[in-house]
Amino acid sequence: MLSKSGRGISLVRSAILLAVAALIATLFTAPAAQAADGQITGLAGKCVDVAGANSANGTPVQLYDCNGSNAQRWSNSGDGTLRALGKCLDVSGNSTADGALVHLWDCTGGANQRWVVSGANDIVNPQANKCLDVQDRNSANGARLQIWTCSGQSNQKWNAPPSGGGGNPGGFVVSEAQFNQMFPSRNGFYSYSGLTAALSAYPAFATTGSDTVKRQEAAAFLANVSHETGGLVHIVEQNTANYPHYCDTSQSYGCPAGQAAYYGRGPIQLSWNFNYKAAGDALGINLLADPWRVQNDAAVAWKTGLWYWNTQNGPGTMTPHNAMVNQAGFGQTIRSINGSLECDGRNPATVQSRINNYQRFTQILGVAPGGNLYC
Incomplete structure (x- = not known):
């Protein structure tokens, strides 16, 4: 049994050791x-x-x-x-x-x-x-x-x-610096300010669910548009031979801007006269008559991408927004955007390209990608 003075010395020694341990922890782990x-x-x-x-x-x-x-x-x-x-x-x-x-x-x-x-x-x-x-x-x-x-x-x-010097515009979970890291070679047309200006059109985007889900949704959207545009480089579809093919003449409103006017534009490569009409109606812009606005106005371009993401099932069974918010997985966003051409083994290379983008972007945002990445 220690004497009273011995116990006091022991306590002092223990306190010193604890202080040293705390200092080491501060230097190497804090x-x-x-x-x-x-x-x-x-x-x-x-x-x-x-x-x-x-x-x-x-x-x-x-x-x-x-x-x-x-x-x-x-x-x-x-x-x-x-x-x-x-x-x-x-x-x-x-x-x-x-x-x-x-x-x-x-x-x-x-x-x-x-x-x-x-x-x-x-x-x-x-x-x-x-x-x-x-x-x-x-x-x-x-x-x-x-x-x-x-x-x-x-x-x-x-x-x-x-x-x-402050937070991100509108509380968007992707900062401008992170956006620039994701798209180091992007076309200046695809501005961060254009994206953040478009967010008000779909306020549920990247604001629904936990912080993890919000970041996953933002990463998923940006990963898909990166694939569609070659890293936000291309504003319009590169294969001009396809341009005359996007006029569905069975629609009662026809193609008032011309048969070859409804080619892919913007971050989601909006195409077909019926999509231009539906997006324009939703956004209060007459895109059927003026589809060129999607390639000339960055905020409008971003809004068309967000319109599709938040409201359209495409060839899938749910909107890409719902796929992420309800944790169906990134693979379901691919199915909703281009699943009829890519999913179920039709084009595994393009599916992998989208997934690679998504995994890189979630890493930048400091969040796990979640499961069900493939379609």
């Missing part, structure tokens, strides 16, 4: 501290810092005690860049290799200056598909920052300013 005033906080609660507050090209970016200086004030304007002292966080030499250092540089719009702040607190350079990382998990002042294969370790976890 999430980044909350960012404030434009700071990006990470390992050991320290800040992403421009060495010496020097704005010259090539100035190292490092970890340092947070001090509230301009060298630690970063803006995330929504264009995919992280900026301090009027310049951009840049991967040296446009490298995509593990260990490539980051530094400050004039903003050029290059892919080595694009960053996505994920829902999992990673900061990812999409070009390299690698994470902002503290070298050697070193929490000392002056530790250099680099890119490295994403590992989920604490030296890759950050709290950063949100895009645009």
Whole structure:
């Protein structure tokens, strides 16, 4: 039995050991501290810092005690860049290799200056598909920052300013930075602002169910439109020989814009005169008479995609929206969009292409893809 004084020494020793264990846990497992005033906080609660507050090209970016200086004030304007002292966080030499250092540089719009702040607190350079990382998990002042294969370790976890200094427009579960990561080569016509402007037409889209379901639905929609448009590159159908085939003359209203006017347009590649009429009627726009508006107005284009997604079964048995909200699975969205040509073994390569997009996009949004991916 310990004496009173011996028990006291034992308790002190235990307290010291517990404190050391807590410190180790903070360094290696704890999430980044909350960012404030434009700071990006990470390992050991320290800040992403421009060495010496020097704005010259090539100035190292490092970890340092947070001090509230301009060298630690970063803006995330929504264009995919992280900026301090009027310049951009840049991967040296446009490298995509593990260990490539980051530094400050004039903003050029290059892919080595694009960053996505994920829902999992990673900061990812999409070009390299690698994470902002503290070298050697070193929490000392002056530790250099680099890119490295994403590992989920604490030296890759950050709290950063949100895009645009606030939340996403209309509460959309996909930020502009994430959208840009999904579509690095997209046509400027398919703007994020055009998409968010269209969301009000179908307010249940990506707002129904749990946060997981909301993100899964957004990823599913964007994965399908990515397949339809080659990564949001093509505004109109590329095979012009098909153009005259989309006029169903059995419809009483005919094809007032011309027999060859109803070819595929927009993110879902809306086609056929009857679809243009139905979408236009639903949206209060005379698309039967003016189908070209879908290729000239980004918000209208996005609305036609959302119209189909939220209201049309197509060759399937449910709308794509219901397929995701009711957890029937991503495969059912494929069936509703193009199942008669792709599902049940008709074209497994295109089905796989859609699934690959969906899995990549759910990863960007930090959510599991769920089951029933195939049709």
